[in-house]
Amino acid sequence: MGKTTLVKSVSEIEPLTTEENLTVAGIGTDSLDGVESKSTTTVALDFGRMTFTEQNLVLYLFGTPGQDRYWFMWDELSRGTLGAVVLVDTRRLPACFPALEFFEQRGIEYVVAVNEFDGGFRYTTEEVRDALTIRDQVPIVMCDARNTRSATAVLISLIEHVLLAVTSRTA
Amino acid sequence: MTAVPGDHPVLDGPLLDGAAGPVVRPYSVTYGRTRPRSMLDLTTMLLATGRTPRHMEPEHAQALRLCRLATSVAEVAANLQQPVVVAKVLLSDLIAWDALITGVPTVDNPDLQTMKDLLDGLRKLQFSDPYGDDPDRGEDSRRGGLRGG
Numbered sequence A: 001m002g003k004t005t006l007v008k009s010v011s012e013i014e015p016l017t018t019e020e021n022l023t024v025a026g027i028g029t030d031s032l033d034g035v036e037s038k039s040t041t042t043v044a045l046d047f048g049r050m051t052f053t054e055q056n057l058v059l060y061l062f063g064t065p066g067q068d069r070y071w072f073m074w075d076e077l078s079r080g081t082l083g084a085v086v087l088v089d090t091r092r093l094p095a096c097f098p099a100l101e102f103f104e105q106r107g108i109e110y111v112v113a114v115n116e117f118d119g120g121f122r123y124t125t126e127e128v129r130d131a132l133t134i135r136d137q138v139p140i141v142m143c144d145a146r147n148t149r150s151a152t153a154v155l156i157s158l159i160e161h162v163l164l165a166v167t168s169r170t171a
Numbered sequence B: 001m002t003a004v005p006g007d008h009p010v011l012d013g014p015l016l017d018g019a020a021g022p023v024v025r026p027y028s029v030t031y032g033r034t035r036p037r038s039m040l041d042l043t044t045m046l047l048a049t050g051r052t053p054r055h056m057e058p059e060h061a062q063a064l065r066l067c068r069l070a071t072s073v074a075e076v077a078a079n080l081q082q083p084v085v086v087a088k089v090l091l092s093d094l095i096a097w098d099a100l101i102t103g104v105p106t107v108d109n110p111d112l113q114t115m116k117d118l119l120d121g122l123r124k125l126q127f128s129d130p131y132g133d134d135p136d137r138g139e140d141s142r143r144g145g146l147r148g149g
Helices: A002-009 A068-078 A092-106 A125-132 A148-170 B058-066 B074-078 B086-095 B112-128 B139-143
Strands: A016-019 A044-052 A057-063 A086-089 A112-114 A140-143 B045-048 B100-103
Touching: A002 A044, A002 A057, A002 A086, A044 B074, A057 A148, A057 B112, A068 A092, A086 A092, A086 A140, A086 A148, A092 A112, A092 A125, A112 A125, A112 A148, A112 B086, A125 A140, A140 A148, A148 B058, A148 B112, B058 B074, B058 B086, B086 B100
Parallel strands: A086 A112, A112 A140
Antiparallel strands: A016 A044, A044 A057, B045 B100
16 A cells, blocks of 8 residues: 555656456455555556656656565566565555565565555554564665655665665675 | 468457456457567567558557657556556557567666666755655545644
């Protein structure tokens, strides 16, 4: 939850939504523990774009659902990805386990962003790290996905983390 | 790969209930084809070659127009308002007809300079951002709650 918002906060275009593989969608059930306001499962793929004219770069952002039945989508997106942001909803911390496992298994660099918005429980980064057994090397950042500056900061921490990982690999 | 515009392969299987989609079924656009002829990812970049195929459907023409500037498969699908797989079929036709060329993002093994440039761009954006602290841009504002903290 909050993926669309995060993409929207930084994308220069209105986030586009498209559907992937209609036949796979709808298998299994979404976890609704403590999330009464969300009654439908997201099967859409959110997509945003950032252009950096000066640097001659285009950054594409893809938001995909976190349930492990969408792994087929993540596999495709993880080809040619710089890294990933695992956006955590504090009301359902365990929901991000599949995503963490996926990126760990495939050696894809990621950061964990804890979306702090109304109605959610407040945790410290260390509490989140302990609860989800996240490696010390993986940055955990608090964010407000609605806020452009905060969302940009999440991307900055991801790129810093990837840069560090690439540098230490080649060192 | 050769293109046979008159070639309309049969459906892979029956489309039932929700899978059949809206009244005008997306897969009718592709003559029921659900498998693109080329390997395309969501992030594969496409660019029109300037060549216009003689026989193409309106959806092909629309997809081709969307690729006049380098564009990703995901962006084309979203703008066509079609499922990704439908867009992939249409785009793979255009590739087979030499109307499009593809490129893949060069980030599988990202070079340091690109990463540094990106970081530079993001940092500049963060300090120059006109929307800064306006949470109303986000959809969560519709929930109507005030920010705690």
